[in-house]
Amino acid sequence: MKRIHVAINASNIARSIEDYSRRLGCAPSVVVPNEYALWLTPQVNFSIRRAQEQAGLLRHLGWEDDTSSEFSQDTDVNGVVWERFSRELQAKEIEDTWPGSIPTA
Secondary structure (H helix, E strand, O other): OOOOOOOEEOHHHHHHHHHHHHHOOOOOOEOOOOOOOEEEEOOEEEEEEEEEOOOOOOEEEEEOOOOOOOOOOEEHHHHHHHHEOOOHHHHHHHHHOOOEEEEOO
């Protein structure tokens, strides 16, 4: 399965979580207080990351693709960065950046 990934910068994570949870109709799957949040819906893999200076700007687009064996990235003709990764690779990146942020079963 492939799911579109959208990543944007946010200046206020708590307020952004409230807003995007309402817009997406669900709570985030992962929250790193004051730093990061990730929503996983059937349609979209959507994340926000704290960045005061660039709030509201697109960080990158991409594809969550369960056939990906490694993180990859390229840039399209318009200068937009596109990533490709599996859910497991994304979870590892989050855990490496913010240890203890991914719940273990």
